[in-house]
Amino acid sequence: MSKVTSSAPSQRMLRVGEQVRAAITQVLQRGEVRDDLLEKTVISVSEVRMSPDLKMATAYVTPLGVADHEGVIAALNRNAKFIRGRIGGQLRQMKYMPEVRFRDDTSFDNYRKIDALLRSPEVRRDLEEPDASTDDKPE
Template identity: 35%
Template sequence: MKPYTRADRISGKIQYAITDLLSKKMQDPRIEMATISSVKLSPDLRVAHVYVAVFGDEKRISDVLDGFKNAKGFIKKSITPKLGLKYMPDLKFVHDDSFDKAAKMDALIKSASTGLSDKKHT
């Protein structure tokens, strides 16, 4: 049994290639400080959902996603040779809010633990 499906392996390659491209060749100020957190490829390898982690408000998130959508052609053209695929998947950029959710949970845990420690001291 294979430990990873072909879609999983290619997803990893796409994530690495886009991250490498971001660090070296992308100069759009809208996508600075954005992180590619994961890539999920459809089973037929036609669509790649690229999850982008961004810290900031809704306007910042919208600007980053617009920046990626505008650069989609450049990104596909740049990473296609690195992947060795017959067909390059269509890239769909999606905001990854898991980091925001984790930060909210962390804040809730800290506030709960602070409340408990206050009760112990009284």
């Protein structure tokens, strides 16, 4: 009997990911990480994706008000082991503490591009033109 695999995350992966996201957010809010760059940066943790075996957590973060996202991401990855240790106290129900890695969340940039596209004159023009195929014909 073969096991059916799916690319969608399981409910357990989603639940654990949300718990890890909340724990990372608390560690960053309290300023427990001693890094000059991280101490003066506000960081939004938008999502944490868990691997199927729950041993790897990929945290998607957005540094707010900072032009150099790469530097902040590198600082978070340098301190990943410390952060993993700090979130361990909040996730005691887990058999294994997941290894944490940080990635830049580019979804806000994608939303901004889509918004700019939808507000472009070409799209506005297409929305304002009456559609020739739906003429008001009496029935």
